[in-house]
Amino acid sequence: MSKKVLTTKQGGNGIIIRCSDGTEYEGDILVGADGAHSAVRQNLYAELKSQNKLFPSDDAALPFNTICLVGQTRPLTTEEFPLLEKEECQFVRIVGNDKPFAWSTFTTMQGRICYSVVQFLNEESSKLHDSFRNSEWGPEAAGVMCDEVRHFPVISGGDKITTLGDLIDLTPKEYISKVMLEEKVFKTWYGGRTVLMGDACHKLSPAGGAGAGNALQDAVVLANYIHALPLHPVVEEIEAAFEAYKTDRIEWCEKAYATSKMLQSVVDKGIKPMIVRFMMRNMPEFMKRRAAEQMYSSRPQVAFLPLDETPASVKPTHQRSLNLKAPVEENDEVPAKAI
Numbered sequence: 280m281s282k283k284v285l286t287t288k289q290g291g292n293g294i295i296i297r298c299s300d301g302t303e304y305e306g307d308i309l310v311g312a313d314g315a316h317s318a319v320r321q322n323l324y325a326e327l328k329s330q331n332k333l334f335p336s337d338d339a340a341l342p343f344n345t346i347c348l349v350g351q352t353r354p355l356t357t358e359e360f361p362l363l364e365k366e367e368c369q370f371v372r373i374v375g376n377d378k379p380f381a382w383s384t385f386t387t388m389q390g391r392i393c394y395s396v397v398q399f400l401n402e403e404s405s406k407l408h409d410s411f412r413n414s415e416w417g418p419e420a421a422g423v424m425c426d427e428v429r430h431f432p433v434i435s436g437g438d439k440i441t442t443l444g445d446l447i448d449l450t451p452k453e454y455i456s457k458v459m460l461e462e463k464v465f466k467t468w469y470g471g472r473t474v475l476m477g478d479a480c481h482k483l484s485p486a487g488g489a490g491a492g493n494a495l496q497d498a499v500v501l502a503n504y505i506h507a508l509p510l511h512p513v514v515e516e517i518e519a520a521f522e523a524y525k526t527d528r529i530e531w532c533e534k535a536y537a538t539s540k541m542l543q544s545v546v547d548k549g550i551k552p553m554i555v556r557f558m559m560r561n562m563p564e565f566m567k568r569r570a571a572e573q574m575y576s577s578r579p580q581v582a583f584l585p586l587d588e589t590p591a592s593v594k595p596t597h598q599r600s601l602n603l604k605a606p607v608e609e610n611d612e613v614p615a616k617a618i
């Protein structure tokens with residue numbers, strides 16, 4: 280819709296959002312699925328803070344100690360990048376010996392090379408990058424970091440020495456971004472008629488590859504609770520549904536947060552990451568299985584759609600919201616409207 284939400288205002292009877300183009304929308308419920316720097320969250324937290332209802336830890340800026348450059352080359356030939364000859368994805372990760380960087384490359388079916396460079400920040404360098412926090416993602420912001428990492432070597436599978444600079448030169452500018460890898464699970468997920476989901480309430484390090492999956496699972500569980508609301512819910516009923524949604528989801532998000540944080544630190548320098556790397560390489564099968572069970576056993580389904588019965592090797596855990604039923608509609612009443 281190309282709308283940018285600026286402010287939200289909620290009361291006993293509904294909620295209004297105002298957008299940057301001057302338009303306004305009114306509804307019964309507002310779902311803030313607007314990412315790590317969520318405007319909905321900022322509005323909600325300002326309101327809760329003024330009522331002394333905000334968890335103190337939620338009043339702090341999103342913490343980060345790593346920044347990341349990500350890019351994707353145009354499709355390459357096997358002469359340009361010989362590892363592309365292999366049918367399986369070739370994933371290579373290099374941990375800098377004398378620099379606070381770790382970088383990875385992997386091949387794709389389309390012949391592109393995806394790469395990411397993670398920079399580990401200390402207290403001083405964190406401050407230097409703080410001003411970047413609110414700026415837009417994009418090629419300009421990435422430019423300085425590209426120059427800094429150009430000479431880092433990458434393994435291409437050929438005899439020719441290849442560097443990240445070569446990959447950067449083979450990348451259309453719009454396919455390079457610099458992002459802050461913030462990490463936090465917020466404690467406040469809702470207030471009144473407003474509820475948060477996805478990165479807006481839990482920002483995970485991408486090292487765990489769990490951010491998008493958890494955002495989708497939030498959406499499924501939240502949809503189940505909203506679907507089961509009475510046709511004309513009062514604020515207390517809406518908040519009870521949001522509390523149930525948070526209870527079902529936060530435990531999984533906290534687990535994913537801890538796993539992602541651990542996986543992020545694996546590429547850091549020092550003795551602890553080295554021990555973790557050794558343990559991961561030599562982990563017995565039964566422990567790998569237990570880790571997989573922890574990561575994949577949360578698989579909520581939509582209660583008001585046909586269930587997916589596909590058998591899986593990891594059994595899904597009990598899902599409370601699966602038993603919820605929508606209220607029976609009488610005289611074609613219109614149910615609560617979510618924005």
Ligand SMILES: Cc1cc2nc3c(=O)[nH]c(=O)nc-3n(C[C@H](O)[C@H](O)[C@H](O)COP(=O)(O)OP(=O)(O)OC[C@H]3O[C@@H](n4cnc5c(N)ncnc54)[C@H](O)[C@@H]3O)c2cc1C
Binds near residue numbers: 282317319489
């Ligand atoms: C480098 C990197 C690699 C990643 N790799 C993985 C991975 O391998 N696996 C994985 O599961 N996850 C990964 N993630 C995380 C994943 O991208 C996020 O967790 C996921 O996109 C969160 O979804 P979301 O819908 O909550 O937020 P977003 O995807 O951020 O979507 C928010 C949307 O809201 C819009 N928006 C923002 N502000 C406003 C506003 N004021 N008004 C209106 N609209 C607004 C934005 O334009 C955007 O479309 C990665 C993240 C990064 C940075």
